[in-house]
Amino acid sequence: MGGDSILIRNARLVLPEGILEDVDILVEDGKVTRIGRELEPPRGVDVLNVEGKLVLPGVVDEHVHMREPGLEYKDNFTNGTMDAASGGVTTVLEMPNTLPPVENRKVLLEKAHLLASKAYVDFALYGVIHDGNIDEFEEMVYAGAIGFKIFLGPTTGNIPAPSDATIYEALLKSAKxxxxxxxxxxxxxxxxxxxxxxxxTGRMDPKAHMDARPPICEEEATIRIAYYAKKTRGIALIVHMSALEAVEALRKARSEGVNIWGETNPHYLLLSSDDYDKYGTLMKVNPPIRSREHQEALWKAVLDGTITNIGSDHAPHAREEKEKNVWEAAAGFPGVRTLLPLMIDQALRGKIPLTKIPELLSANPAKLFNLYPKKGTITIGSDGDMVVVDPRSETIIREEDFHSKHPLSPFIGWRLKGRIEYTILRGAIIARNGEVTGGPRGQWIRYTPKTS
Ligand SMILES: [Zn+2]
Structure with a gap:
């Protein structure tokens, strides 16, 4: 427990509320204890001068599939959290579709125990809800589940899609x-x-996958979930949004005060259907990457606050699973390592204000999952989780920089503005210039409801 101490000097601190110029941040025993000017380091505390550099809260990636246990041929938690550390992510929220699926208290606790010794960053665990386990909801929450995932279609691990009644009841419990x-x-x-x-029709081109999952599939599901969230006052997050019609449904529901949040991922913002010829099944994801019209609607929604969160949907697969024909190729690719560098690049190019980066990648995920202000910001009492970025340097995404077993990303070779220099977890430097430093010091993060 506890943590390390460090004094960060002369930071350009980027928070959703604004940018603070030339401040010092003192972290003691893992917690932020002072933010001010010209602070003196307590005896024995290291000083890191970051003049000219940006300091952001560590990223809370709310959407990762690290594949352990049960699917280690795709990747494992050690590699995944090392990539997180390299990429400025200090907390990951791990999805439940591992083997066995995280569908009860016992599996949740076993998974937490297994991963705790391998975590290079802090982590929290989702449970899954399906028609067979709705009665396990409360027990899983009290055992430490940070939230739940409901897959409206089958997924890795063959978890069956739930009935409307299960969705309704799960949202009732969510509200409570x-x-x-x-x-x-x-x-x-x-x-x-x-x-x-x-x-x-016999089509085998990469765009066939996109046409097989048109926007109506996503729009209908979003409208239905928003409706049940409204009726139950439950808390819903629509992950990996890709379609403008679904974004419209989200905007409408949020304007009516429904407690519904929306996530998109860098690949929907940075790739479009124009790129299928170049990347083929490497960019196959679910829902699919769509036309520029959808991409533009997503950017607009990110800027106007309709889309509240950006996660990675980190989803590695084995090479032989990806290098198949359009119908059989696996959907998804590793993203935890590239999430922050890609978004920083967009901010430094002027596509999005810098202050939106900590809002979308850190503060909002932490708020949604009851981790704020311990995680997701830099304020007195927060965990000392930070990223130092040199805005004048650049990053080239290289295959050899991934820890992932199968570094199959469409972003390999991309040249980005900005460079992550340090990732700091509870006051300890855990990565320097992309190199992981030190051992697995990540902790399991839980949230316990205050109700009796
Ligand atoms: Zn996912």
Whole structure:
């Protein structure tokens, strides 16, 4: 427990509320104890001068699939959290579709125990909810589940899609315990229908996958979840949003005061259907990357606050699973390492204000999952989780920099503005210039509801 001490000198501190010029940040025993000017280091505390550099809160990546246990041939938690540390991510929220699926208290505790010794960054765990385990909801929350995932279609681990009644009841429980539920929002019946139609034409081009999952699949599911969230006052997060129609549904629900949040991922903002010829199944994800019209709607939603969160949807697969034809290739790729560098680059190019980066990647995920202000910001009492970025340097994304077993990312070779110099977890430098320093010091983070 506890943590390290460090004095950060002359930071340009970037927070959602604004940018503070030339401040010092003192972290003692892992916690931020002072923010001010010309602070003196207590005896024995190291000083890190970051003049000219940006300091941001460590990223809280709310959406990672690290594949352990059960799917280690794809990747493992050690590699995944090393990539997180290298990429400025200090907390990861790990999805439950590992093997066995995290569907009860016992599996949750076993997974937490297994991962605790391998974590290079702090982590929290999701549980999964399906028709067979809704009665486990409360026990999993009190055992430490940070939230739940509901897959409206089948996924890795063959977790069956739940009925509307299960979704409704899960959101009722969410309202009571203030535990958010993340939804993979695609109507499975519609996905099957359109997939069969497109397959029947004999198409094998990479864009066939996009046409097999048109926006209506995502729009209908988003509208349905928003409706149940409204009726129950539950807390819903629509993950990996890709379609402008779904974003419209989210905007409408949020304007009505529904407690619904929206996440998108860098690949939907930076790639479009124009890129399928270049990247092929490397950029196959669910829901699919769509046309520029959708991409522009997502940027607009990011800027106007409709999209509240940006996560990575880090989802590594083995090379042989990715290098298949368009219908059989696995969906997803590793992203935890590239999430912050890609978004910093967009800010330094003027596409988005710098202050939106800590809002979307750190503060909002932490607020949604009841981790704020321990995580997601830099204020007195927060964990000393920080990223130091040199805005005048640059980053080239290289295959050899990934710790992932199968570094198959469309972003390899991209040249970005800005460079992550240090990642700091509870006062300790855990990565320097992309190199992980020290051992696995990550902790399991829980949230216990205050209700009796
Ligand atoms: Zn995912």
């Amino acid at each position: 315990l203030k535990t958010p539920i993340a939804f993979h929002a695609e109507n499975w019946s519609l996905v099957k229908y359109f997939t069969e139609k497109v397959k029947a």
